[in-house]
Amino acid sequence: MSATDSSPSNRLADHDVDSLGSYLHERTSCGLERARRAAAKALRAAFGTDAVGDCRWTDAALIEAGIGQWARPHLLTFDPSLSLALAERAPSEDGTERLLLRTHDDQLIESVLIPAEKGRKRARMTLCISSQVGCARACAFCETGSHGMVRQLAAREIVDQFRIAQRICEADRPVDRRAEAPTPTPPKRGTSANTLPAALRPISNIVFMGMGEPMDNLPRVRDAIALLTTPQAFAFAPSRITVSTVGHADKLATFFESTRAELAISINAPDDTRRSRIMPINDRYDMATLRRVLLEVMPKGRRVLFQYALFADFNDSLDDADLLADYVHGIPCRVNVIPANPGPDPSLTTPAPERVDAFVARLAERGVTTLVRRPRGRDVGGACGQLAGSRREQLVPLKRSKPESP
Ligand code: SF4
Numbered sequence: 001m002s003a004t005d006s007s008p009s010n011r012l013a014d015h016d017v018d019s020l021g022s023y024l025h026e027r028t029s030c031g032l033e034r035a036r037r038a039a040a041k042a043l044r045a046a047f048g049t050d051a052v053g054d055c056r057w058t059d060a061a062l063i064e065a066g067i068g069q070w071a072r073p074h075l076l077t078f079d080p081s082l083s084l085a086l087a088e089r090a091p092s093e094d095g096t097e098r099l100l101l102r103t104h105d106d107q108l109i110e111s112v113l114i115p116a117e118k119g120r121k122r123a124r125m126t127l128c129i130s131s132q133v134g135c136a137r138a139c140a141f142c143e144t145g146s147h148g149m150v151r152q153l154a155a156r157e158i159v160d161q162f163r164i165a166q167r168i169c170e171a172d173r174p175v176d177r178r179a180e181a182p183t184p185t186p187p188k189r190g191t192s193a194n195t196l197p198a199a200l201r202p203i204s205n206i207v208f209m210g211m212g213e214p215m216d217n218l219p220r221v222r223d224a225i226a227l228l229t230t231p232q233a234f235a236f237a238p239s240r241i242t243v244s245t246v247g248h249a250d251k252l253a254t255f256f257e258s259t260r261a262e263l264a265i266s267i268n269a270p271d272d273t274r275r276s277r278i279m280p281i282n283d284r285y286d287m288a289t290l291r292r293v294l295l296e297v298m299p300k301g302r303r304v305l306f307q308y309a310l311f312a313d314f315n316d317s318l319d320d321a322d323l324l325a326d327y328v329h330g331i332p333c334r335v336n337v338i339p340a341n342p343g344p345d346p347s348l349t350t351p352a353p354e355r356v357d358a359f360v361a362r363l364a365e366r367g368v369t370t371l372v373r374r375p376r377g378r379d380v381g382g383a384c385g386q387l388a389g390s391r392r393e394q395l396v397p398l399k400r401s402k403p404e405s406p
Helices: 017-028 032-047 059-064 155-172 175-180 214-228 249-258 272-278 287-297 318-328 353-365 389-395
Strands: 085-091 097-102 108-115 125-128 132-134 149-152 205-208 241-245 262-266 304-310 333-339 370-372
Touching (some): 149 214, 205 214, 249 262, 333 353
Parallel strands (some): 241 262, 333 370
Antiparallel strands (some): 097 108
């Protein structure tokens, strides 16, 4: 992680076992393996029970964690506290909740908590997180893209969206469900189990589909995923994390080499003319290039999720479904069809439900595994393409008082 930047960050959530271990080894010459073991214990002490609040980050706490004097003073130079503050919670009628978060330099970013639709058996809570403040990609249907790019988020700012959301979910969890969770106990020597069993975790999935194009901030996205999937820290399975891109063909190889997280590609149109009209990235990497590169670099056994936002009378005909089916043919994939949400371009509107059904039925006839993602959180501006970040203050004035802590 520290390799991303010239000098190592002193924020603990910028590090995983490798980077923290390297740091300790460089400072103490203790040997890399020993340093890594101490780093793992430190991350467990700092983040293993993060869902219930801040850890004790003191010399005594690190002694309890089994960390020797040789490492403790160095570890205590790191700060495990949150780098974001919760500015607003905007709950939707459908159970979705948009979170507005303030950064240290007074930027605003957004995350969205999306519970499973009512009636689904599996308890599932998806967190949609942001990777940048703003975005340079200027997709026509996206509120974030209409404001341009401000800056990259640090790895800690990506991880801290998860930490804040997890604390909110944990606090909101009914008491009887909380009681099912075992009291965290110090792990046995040589084990890494520290966190709740997957079924009892408040957040089950993470998607990088919030503000920003993750591939434009890939080193920090990769670092954040490394910490989120570190067994001693947040212990998320990589298969439960999905990174979505508009189709940065040049970054796909690096993505697959650096993480086991899932890949989603927003395709959104069945041909280059229409795709370029709504997604300027297509002028750089057209659909044929994207398809060719994907097939070249995608490791065997992996598959990709194509996302297709459906706009009335733009890309929703049966012929368009056929073109899409042709495009994905031969690629191990699934297609998510997303009836469009109201966005900055008034000409891009939501199709009638029967058009959506017919489109999906045609894809199914063509043998494409397809799922319709019904809009969630529209009433609070939390649906796909609606995240506004700093512009939120112009849309709905916020109190400028000190942000509330999660
Ligand atoms: S859809 Fe994603 S990549 Fe496109 S402008 Fe919005 S945030 Fe950026």
